[in-house]
Amino acid sequence: MTRLWPDLMPSNSNAFFAAAPPEAPGILAIDLDQLAANWQALRDYVAPAQCAAVVKADAYGLGADRVIPALAAAGCRVFFVATLAEARQARTLAPQGNILVLDGITPGASEAYTQINAWPVLSSLAEIKEWGQEGVQRGSPAPCALHIDTGLNRLGMSEPEIRALAGDTHLLGRLDIRLVMSHLACADEPDHPKNAKQHDVMRQLRPLLPNAATSLAASDGIMLGPNFHFDLVRPGYALYGGQASKGRPAPVKPVVQSFARVLQVRDLAPGGTVGYSASYSAEQPRRIAVIAAGYADGFFRHLSAAAGETGGFVAFSGKRAPVVGRVSMDLITTDVTAFNDPSVVRGDWAEILGPTITLEEMGAAAGTIGYETLTRLGRRFHRVYLERDGDI
Numbered sequence: 001m002t003r004l005w006p007d008l009m010p011s012n013s014n015a016f017f018a019a020a021p022p023e024a025p026g027i028l029a030i031d032l033d034q035l036a037a038n039w040q041a042l043r044d045y046v047a048p049a050q051c052a053a054v055v056k057a058d059a060y061g062l063g064a065d066r067v068i069p070a071l072a073a074a075g076c077r078v079f080f081v082a083t084l085a086e087a088r089q090a091r092t093l094a095p096q097g098n099i100l101v102l103d104g105i106t107p108g109a110s111e112a113y114t115q116i117n118a119w120p121v122l123s124s125l126a127e128i129k130e131w132g133q134e135g136v137q138r139g140s141p142a143p144c145a146l147h148i149d150t151g152l153n154r155l156g157m158s159e160p161e162i163r164a165l166a167g168d169t170h171l172l173g174r175l176d177i178r179l180v181m182s183h184l185a186c187a188d189e190p191d192h193p194k195n196a197k198q199h200d201v202m203r204q205l206r207p208l209l210p211n212a213a214t215s216l217a218a219s220d221g222i223m224l225g226p227n228f229h230f231d232l233v234r235p236g237y238a239l240y241g242g243q244a245s246k247g248r249p250a251p252v253k254p255v256v257q258s259f260a261r262v263l264q265v266r267d268l269a270p271g272g273t274v275g276y277s278a279s280y281s282a283e284q285p286r287r288i289a290v291i292a293a294g295y296a297d298g299f300f301r302h303l304s305a306a307a308g309e310t311g312g313f314v315a316f317s318g319k320r321a322p323v324v325g326r327v328s329m330d331l332i333t334t335d336v337t338a339f340n341d342p343s344v345v346r347g348d349w350a351e352i353l354g355p356t357i358t359l360e361e362m363g364a365a366a367g368t369i370g371y372e373t374l375t376r377l378g379r380r381f382h383r384v385y386l387e388r389d390g391d392i
């Protein structure tokens, strides 16, 4: 018998609890309607610039097979992935979409891109030459994007490379350039001087390259204002409800919720310790709920809490229960002593992420960012996709 904690749950939660099989250790609920609404809100926010969607890493762990069709149905036409394998999947899910591969091409891989009409984002002259050669073999230049490095020093062409390319009409003639893009290093900090610097570099270098759409902003860059939008923006994290910018919230709402089962509730006598390495010991009697989520489910081990430390939290009906002791692979132990009317019992669902605990909070508590939490969350959990008409 499953007992819910309905009072503070979102209105749609009963549907996803009811849809989970009784043996599910956890639930990862993904609201596809909210995802679509987030994309549309960002589209409206950046208009007349165009809004793409970044769906790399299996749509940030949420399932590209469901996320891409939902975004396509909402009107999205441009999808960024990281790898060719992701592009192949995206091509089957969005047959009409423009699919761009951020990692570019690895040596010898060009033909595989043209076969599925995926556009590589080319970051060096070596890649550009290979892609030009692919165009020669096909008999016509193939679409691609060019990545300019404006100061991130990760991927992208340096200024000398851009100048070399700009002077090489033979090579340029072999390319069908659809987009010129760059990526910001510090866009999550709106006041960081690097933002304006990279913007300036983009303004200087961009005119050297042929006419094509221009893109600079990801989720956090969008919140830097219209100056940073150019022709196309590339949000990922914000689509999934993440707040990437410090201080300038994106016009989006959470998309993901996760819950895990209470497997057992046990009473701990003073002096008793909890978990590996006995890192937590009780001075007073404590009640401990053992929950079916561990670091293999994306509940990072860094959320452990030795005696006197604060680590991660779960929540019941909006009330937090702190992790005590080590997070292990499949389990966490939480202090539910304060829950006595009603008390937490076996079979209850603990909120891992949801109305009480945000992605940002969970990431920060684990010494990382919400992005990493999101991409690692709930691989073993039962997935529920919420869509209009109560279709699950």
Ligand SMILES: *Cc1c(COP(=O)(O)O)cnc(C)c1O
Residues within 6 Å of the ligand: 054, 056, 102, 183, 217, 218, 219, 220, 234, 235, 236, 237, 238, 244
């Ligand atoms: C991942 C990525 C994005 C999306 O970033 P978010 O912060 O998730 O919006 C955009 N552009 C590039 C180059 C990326 O690598």
